[in-house]
Amino acid sequence: MKTEIVAVGTELLLGQIVDTNSSWMGEQLALAGIDSHYQTKVGDNPDRIEDAFRLALDRSDAVIVCGGLGPTQDDITREVLASVMEVDLVLDERIAERIRSMFANRHRSMPENNLRQAMVPVGATPIPQQPGTAPGLVAPIRWVRGVGAIGEGAAAPEGAEVLDRVVYVVPGVPYEMREMLNGTVLGDLQRRAGLTATIESRVLRTWGQSESGLAEMLAGRIEELDEVGNPTLAFLASGIEGIKVRITAKGADSAEAWSLIDAEQDKLEALLGDLVFAYDDDNMETAVLAELGQLGLTLGVAETITGGRMANRLSSAEAAMRSGTAPGGARLGDPGLASGSDDTASDVGDPRTFAGGIVARSEHLIDYLLRAGSSEVSPLGDDLVPPVASAAGAEALARAARLRTGASVGLAVTAIEDRAAATPEHPFGTAFLAVSISAQPARGDLGAVAHRDQADEIRLPGDRERLADYSAISALNLLRLILQDRR
Structure with missing residues (x-):
């Protein structure tokens, strides 16, 4: 299962917003055992967005699209996805009512523009998690490489291989995107990939040594783990937050994976001593x-x-x-x-x-x-x-x-x-x-x-x-x- 990320928004290209969403999603895909070979940024232009979607669907089994789900005229991800799927957009009244309720709960009147967010391509289903007004979407697509989408019941070109693809569309607001990825997208990807193993991870946060210094201190242990293959170690330099050492383990279930991580943590802490100051997201x-x-x-x-x-x-x-x-x-x-x-x-x-x-x-x-x-x-x-x-x-x-x-x-x-x-x-x-x-x-x-x-x-x-x-x-x-x- 190869997954690709497409981030939509001209502000990303202009450097007005740093694309931290793609990096976070890439990390979560890796932890979930899903391969991700490409990340693309594209501006708010329908032709260029469609080109990015088609290229992604030609070379990847799944595509996660982030952004372009707002209520304004430049939020066109829904429209482009419908075009690529060769289907119509229809109003989902359940989503529309949910958006109306959100405005009512804030004692605000809802602009009619917000109903654009309730438009869903035929064949796509809304992601259950919807913390904001922008719903996420799961859109399965029958696809022929180099040709495009094949509608249900339609015949593919003679000799063509019909590929099962899926597009996940999530908002660009980070906390909304993360809730949808954790709540639906990652689990659905693992199911489609047929993954039965559980992958877990813990981060050891260190201060007082450089990345190369840590690698030197752990060189012997890294060589041992390279031979075993599970768990694995990775380093991430984080400026004034120190150097992170991530332990990732795969097990038949969560308990087995955490058992491997706990054992490895004990070995690393014996080598690193007081350099370790916290774990995971603590600081x-x-x-x-x-x-x-x-x-x-x-x-x-x-x-x-x-x-x-x-x-x-x-x-x-x-x-x-x-x-x-x-x-x-x-x-x-x-x-x-x-x-x-x-x-x-x-x-x-x-x-x-x-x-x-x-x-x-x-x-x-x-x-x-x-x-x-x-x-x-x-x-x-x-x-x-x-x-x-x-x-x-x-x-x-x-x-x-x-x-x-x-x-x-x-x-x-x-x-x-x-x-x-x-x-x-x-x-x-x-x-x-x-x-x-x-x-x-x-x-x-x-x-x-x-x-x-x-x-x-x-x-x-x-x-x-x-x-x-x-x-x-x-x-x-x-x-x-x-x-x-x-x-």
Whole structure:
């Protein structure tokens, strides 16, 4: 079963929208065991869309078309599909009523244009999942390569091979497309392909090593797996989100596949050690917040170069974790790294694990934070405050973050962000990361926590934006390692 993806929309060609839908669908097809050899982007032009459809149907068993299902005049995927199938479009009253209900539930009147979305090519069936006004379609087609569609009961050209093809049409809105693919398309493709095996996958998220470095660390294991063939490993570089190592296994059923994955995960973690910080869709901030919640600690941050990046990531992650909508299923209070467990949410209570953050850009604010009459911030006294762009300065700022936010843990980032201030010893791109933890007595089921201040100096590549991004994630990773007693 060979499947092809056709993404429709002039905005994709102009670069106004990045086509993340096709890459996501390609990944899901691979995980489902379906071959996908081609991905095509085509603008909102009927002739070019039809050419793309015909080419895809000539060379692939199934075609997934994404986009062009809206209510406006340039949304012409339905019309082109009907033309390729050589059938009429007819109004599906059930879809029309569903769209009317959606507008009524929002207390809005429905423009008549939206009824275009209820038009279905004869022979196609709507996909049951319809989170928005655009319905998806499944359209089986009897096809002759180089000729086109053959209607039911029609005779094919003499000597021609009639091929069973299928076109799936899904909206370009990502969450709508994903619901339809997971709910209908992938299962239908596997059924048509006669696949009985189950394919499962888990992603190990790592930080602190390059893709080539990871490949070198795992070279021996990769060679062993190449001989066995199942499970398999793949690497995906994800910028400031680290390097992902995906384990994919095939089994007679889901339990067998997960058993293979669990065993392989144990082997990889023994090789990778503390480079692994999370799993699947969890990220560095959910990992850090889960560790803090496990220890009963709260966190305050102070940022210079990062300009609020840490505070933004942490506050967004905490909100998702509290509501149970974090991507990987992380919840505050979960033991260890969150990895999509089905445990019910624990009572995290107040105050919030993330107490808040301070973005200190001006010398006046930095001076206030580091002086402010507290010997805990600057043990040497108010008149002996260290330079902020230094290990000692970052450490003092971490203490200030802890004290000013009322948290039990302070995290701070500073850097040499001005090339004019760089020196041979501290060139542009030098970042200083610091953690300050106040001593906590044992309470309830929580053990005592010792006082600790620690600062790290690192060198980061790239321009100022990359320096800021990588400083933020590196600081969170330092805190993770300290909380796990790995540093």
